[in-house]
């Protein structure tokens with residue numbers, strides 16, 4: 079997509095951070111500040127980036143002069159700090175997290191609108207094709223969107239075990255809001271002065287937390303093969319003194335053969351742990367596939383494979399090892415996705431009335447309801463559902479809208495419904 083990687087400073091000078099009063103004020107409490115170096119106080123405290131608009135856009139203003147400087151499309155992979163106070167959770171909500179943040183500028187709104195959806199599709203693919211997590215593409219409500227932007231699109235995931243939705247990644251169209259604030263203008267093809275149209279989009283290490291919660295089971299992590307650092311763990315199963323060296327050599331050879339074909343395989347040769355202990359250990363770590371090699375396997379020139387996703391066992395002849403292991407890894411990847419998709423679909427409840435809404439909520443469902451699209455109603459649903467479990471909010475209005483028959487009424491206000499929206503508690 080001709081997006082270039084870049085890197086901008088971690089530190090934000092106060093002047094620019096306060097530049098955009100409107101949207102920063104809501105976030106101001108989360109900004110972390112450096113106030114000392116060694117024992118002495120800094121003349122002027124320096125902020126640590128919570129996001130990089132204010133760091134990057136002064137340069138966008140300098141760099142963008144004419145329409146030939148557009149589109150400008152930069153991305154950076156970095157950490158950001160937001161001093162949050164609500165329940166910190168590893169990967170899901172931490173004061174420092176890693177992300178990529180894309181910041182693009184275009185001559186026209188049409189180009190920006192198109193890119194917003196191109197990026198959102200990439201995010202969907204990361205979740206569904208790599209993390210094996212099904213997501214719903216949609217638009218955030220005016221209340222839930224990024225206040226500094228024009229509109230926010232999102233991929234929403236769902237955690238069946240807790241009945242909570244979670245924002246997976248966002249792709250915002252900023253409109254010309256930031257162009258106005260940072261004077262990012264250009265001379266267009268007709269020689270007129272015009273402001274750029276911008277997008278910004280990000281996904282974060284929160285994706286890891288989503289993957290862990292969606293696939294994990296009582297034995298521990300379950301990692302999708304496509305993203306598992308180790309896809310196969312090979313475990314020797316010596317038996318008394320039956321040709322132990324032969325078994326160890328076969329394990330080493332198996333790792334070598336798999337590794338040479340691009341499969342990420344390791345062996346566990348530690349002799350101070352039993353095979354059984356190792357099975358549990360690597361199951362907890364979520365390794366997608368285990369290979370056991372004992373005397374019988376050696377004699378039959380085969381290996382025993384055990385899948386982490388469904389514990390299925392099978393024997394694979396050593397001479398078709400690579401081909402069969404690749405097949406099984408693909409099956410595991412596909413199975414993880416279809417199981418997660420089934421679970422999510424089973425949690426979706428379509429409701430038409432407030433009573434049905436409350437009932438579905440108590441059953442930890444992901445609610446799809448017709449809504450009049452009025453912010454006051456959204457706020458009152460939040461109010462009426464506040465509790466120790468957290469309030470209910472709109473997660474997104476899915477691009478894929480079901481039929482909305484004439485006369486359908488909003489579940490919360492009874493006014494004519496304008497759109498279907500997903501509602502639920504969230505992270």
Ligand SMILES: O=C1CCCN[C@@H]1CCCn1cnc2ccccc2c1=O
Pocket residue numbers: 101102105106108109128129130131160179180224226248250278279280
């Ligand atoms: O989502 C994205 C995608 C990547 C680039 N940034 C946008 C919007 C970030 C919104 N945001 C979120 N927390 C903040 C915290 C402190 C100051 C400012 C902010 C802030 O602007």
